[in-house]
Amino acid sequence: LVVLPSAAIAAYLGAPAWITYACLKSDQILKCFVAVVKVNRYNWMKKLTRIKLVNWHYFGNETIDVNGSFLLSGENASGKSTILDAIQLILTTNTRRFNPAANEKSKRDLKGYVRCKTGEEGNTYARKNSVISYVALEFYEESKDRFFVLGAKFDSPDEEAEIRRIWFCEEGTLDGFSFIVDNKPATDEQFKNNGKKIAYIRSTKEAKDR
Numbered sequence: 001l002v003v004l005p006s007a008a009i010a011a012y013l014g015a016p017a018w019i020t021y022a023c024l025k026s027d028q029i030l031k032c033f034v035a036v037v038k039v040n041r042y043n044w045m046k047k048l049t050r051i052k053l054v055n056w057h058y059f060g061n062e063t064i065d066v067n068g069s070f071l072l073s074g075e076n077a078s079g080k081s082t083i084l085d086a087i088q089l090i091l092t093t094n095t096r097r098f099n100p101a102a103n104e105k106s107k108r109d110l111k112g113y114v115r116c117k118t119g120e121e122g123n124t125y126a127r128k129n130s131v132i133s134y135v136a137l138e139f140y141e142e143s144k145d146r147f148f149v150l151g152a153k154f155d156s157p158d159e160e161a162e163i164r165r166i167w168f169c170e171e172g173t174l175d176g177f178s179f180i181v182d183n184k185p186a187t188d189e190q191f192k193n194n195g196k197k198i199a200y201i202r203s204t205k206e207a208k209d210r
Contacts, residue, residue, distance in 0.1 A: 041092045045142040048087075052151070053172050054134035054185050055127065057082045057113045061180060078182065085113070086135045090150050093208045102115045110163055124159070131156040132185035138174045150210060153191065153200075166200045167207035 049067045049100035053059040057080060072080045079088040081099045085108065088094060098108040111117070114133045136151030148171050166188075170177075176194040178186050191198050201207045 021160065024090050027030065046139045047142070048137055049140050049147070050138040050174050051086065052134060052136040052138070052177075052179060053083075053086055054086060054179050055116075055131055056086055056133055056135055057116055063174060064176060066145060081108075082113070087137065090135055090137050093152075093167065095163075110154070110165075111159075114154050114163055115159065127156075129160065132187070134179050134185060136174060136177070136179075146171065149174060149177065149193075152207075153188070165204070166202050167204070167210070168198050168200055169207075169210040 046115045051064040051066060053062045072083060087099045095110045115131055117124060118126050133154040134151060136149050137146060138149050140147050148169065150169050152165055152167045170193045172193055178190060178192045180186065181190040
């Protein structure tokens with residue numbers, strides 16, 4: 001109820017374009033803000049430093065530096081909502097509510113992100129056969145002078161099967177994780193943190209309490 005009116009007022013008053021854009025995206029920004037507050041339990045000493053996306057919609061294997069404040073900007077379908085949804089997913093463990101893209105009529109869902117939904121007739125998903133995806137967030141906790149990573153691994157055996165999801169919370173930085181092995185996303189057995197097996201969290205409730 002406030003997004004469009006605030007954006008309209010900003011445009012009418014001749015505010016800079018970035019302010020109008022921020023008003024349009026205020027609902028997404030607020031969701032991420034609330035998620036950060038909830039997960040960190042008001043502890044502002046944990047800073048998001050990097051984001052890892054493997055087979056997440058159009059992102060094949062990307063590491064995004066976040067250290068400090070940053071602004072997501074770009075044209076429609078450039079991936080802004082895709083990144084925000086990835087952050088929101090890991091912080092809240094909610095795999096059912098995603099932000100609608102400005103140029104898409106249908107709602108986004110987890111399978112659409114993992115298999116890369118195209119919306120093309122006769123070619124619903126860009127990724128075929130079995131697909132493995134990773135989304136991970138690297139944090140720095142100043143009070144303990146340590147890095148840690150929150151993330152999730154998603155397995156989609158085929159287009160019809162339900163996606164299997166497992167979560168993890170590990171000490172260290174993204175550099176120590178074997179997300180890719182032999183040019184392919186790592187399997188459960190291959191995925192390691194500095195050579196050690198990942199302690200997977202298979203319960204969503206337990207993952208939410210990390």
